[in-house]
Amino acid sequence: MIAHLISIGNELLIGDTVNTNASWLGQFLHNRGVQVTQVYTITDEPEQIKLTIQQALNKADLVISTGGLGPTLDDVTKKSIAELFDVDMRHEQSVEKHIKELFRRRNLPYSKSNQAQSLIPNNAELLFNASGTAPGMLFTVQDSLLVVLPGIPHEMEHLMTTQIAPRLQDWGSLNIFETRYLKVAGIGESDLIDNWLPNIKSSLNESINLAFLPSSGQVCLRLTGRGKSREEAMIRVHNLSFEIKQRLGNLIYSDEKEDTLDCALGRILTQYGYRLATAESCTGGLMGHMLTETPGSSVYVQGGVIAYNNAIKMSQLGVDASILDQKGAVSAEVALQMAKGVAERMGVECGISSTGVAGPGGGSPEKPIGTVWMGFFTPTQHFAVRAEFSNSRSINKLKSVITAFETLRRCLLGMDELPYNLQKVYPDSLEPVDKAQKGQSHTLSSGDSLNS
């Protein structure tokens, strides 16, 4: 078991106090078979505290902080930790009762700042401090444990001896980890937690944990089991994985950490014997680039057209000039024609397209920056979807590609639900082009201004 220590307090840095807590803890842990490999001595600044705790948790099984738990202004450890974990504080009655009793015996007035001593972050387990007013706290953070103790040496030593020492053996024996990853795309993190896995918390504890690792358009679920043996840890991970897979089904595109969405899509295309071509306006080549990052992708990737300018949409993809004129380049009709056009011209079964307002310029009230139409053409379906992403050009491009890949993946698997609950728009549901409306055509009709 590897431990990191964090000593918090300016007094240690300017040399007013010698850091004896660190050496006491080093010896205490060393004698119990726990190896301290780093001590951080840092200032009482919330950002520094959060950063250091995060760093230490990434590297150590056990992190112990001391200091910054008093009732004065520069005691910010508790507040910083609540911010780090993004949780509220809860009131611990046993602590308040204990402090009131201490003050009564010492004949001191009980004030507001003393009351704050009985608050602890919601996700903390209380380590009751019989020797003082600042409670200790224990946090289970994914694979690691965080112990937060007051800096007053005899209080810290009391909590270590009475509360931590008895648990060390247990922790040491829960030291084998197993990890599994489940990957989904086109679902927001909060949607996943609130609607797909609403009661998953009740399945989690010190021995089995679930973390959500979001990236643009995707979430990777990391399941970590602890156990006394590899089997025990694996069974815990397996049970949780089974539960999650039952709820998410085919929404999980992979359970391999290094696997990517384009690979998952590629496997399905290969299975059906389909080849894919891309017609990209606002994504500018990113679809093709991401597809061709995977070795062997030439089995299912035929090629594509980057139709950044409207002239190219017409000459290389067969988009109608009248549609561009009446509906604008960012429209269902153009996305539909691009997807179908590229598939037909490249002689393949599937085509996908993108046309949108990538930003930062080119937005309008009707089609704000981040508006993207994606088109899909397969042997059985032809539809478009409309999404609104962000103000960032790069994020719009990336999210468009991820959403397009995931939409095609779900469509080929026969799933009804689309990413982000997007709705399919079919060619026949679009109103016929009415030449009388020409005068009211959208202000955005040039691909140039859209992508710029």
Add this chain to the structure above:
Amino acid sequence: MIAHLISIGNELLIGDTVNTNASWLGQFLHNRGVQVTQVYTITDEPEQIKLTIQQALNKADLVISTGGLGPTLDDVTKKSIAELFDVDMRHEQSVEKHIKELFRRRNLPYSKSNQAQSLIPNNAELLFNASGTAPGMLFTVQDSLLVVLPGIPHEMEHLMTTQIAPRLQDWGSLNIFETRYLKVAGIGESDLIDNWLPNIKSSLNESINLAFLPSSGQVCLRLTGRGKSREEAMIRVHNLSFEIKQRLGNLIYSDEKEDTLDCALGRILTQYGYRLATAESCTGGLMGHMLTETPGSSVYVQGGVIAYNNAIKMSQLGVDASILDQKGAVSAEVALQMAKGVAERMGVECGISSTGVAGPGGGSPEKPIGTVWMGFFTPTQHFAVRAEFSNSRSINKLKSVITAFETLRRCLLGMDELPYNLQKVYPDSLEPVDKAQKGQSHTLSSGDSLNS
């Protein structure tokens, strides 16, 4: 002035020794107006030492390490620092003489491990230690100073008092920094240092520094000047910048940190009123993606064709079937036809193309993995270049794109020297297609297998 302290030694972590050096240094520096904001106490492991020094140098003006300078096996600080800075050791005669004298007076035998005490990394300034055998060392690292001291308290205190205290005021007053960035592409870091800036070291000192920050296919030169005033720092940066620009000229594509090569190319295209189209095989869309990351790129980017499959090279770009058959997809002829074909079909002035063996499969002795042909078509030139990059698919794609952009940029500016000294191959210098050779055509004739 912000200082970080690094205390090196397992004895501190297991609590055998209380870290009094850190509190002594904290007080000493605090009293002289230097603010210590972090102490790292770490093990005697080279990787940990390198990592921590690097971290501290990124955050502090002054970094002081103590410990690990003795002659025994677990004293690895000096070796770790030499590795970190990638420098050899040099022999300091004054130190050897001093140690021999100490040993003679104490009547002790002088051994090999003692001799190693007089070695210090090549880029170190010696801090002569009259109180012991381990010399102190001073390093100027970009914007920061690194002081390396022995861990024995009286030796450390002696060096701080006699060698560091007198310099602190100077350092504090050299506390204003100015930074400038000069960016180049298509030149290796060592080529830059050895051939373009061979004597630049003589222009550098504690007050003006030059760092080389390489990324795939590019190097960013960071010039950092220190001074007592902003003017003083700026003048130093300006003078060094002037000297470097005189030597590199138009090889510098930008002096803005956030500027990118595709923007620099875009400015030149815009200036000439040229538009660009891309024909990508092995880069799979990355050229288009990188060009369209820049807002406003629609002014000069028309579009492109991702011709991953040979059928697309023929149908969408007009590459001759006989050329593909005889020369293979990875050839000068195909790159030339792709570049010209995409420019003509998209009706623009400039076309660039890529066709290569991206890997990890598909290599042959004649065309190993990493072989890439790039084609260029402009109103005045039509040529191809051949490069050999690496075994990594992603790096091959990225380097191909950077090299193609830089080649076109230099070509439009009328520069003769191509990236990485690549040679232009013109259509008329290629031998005519001889049908009798058909039987000996290259084994690699299918685009599919090349990119897979």
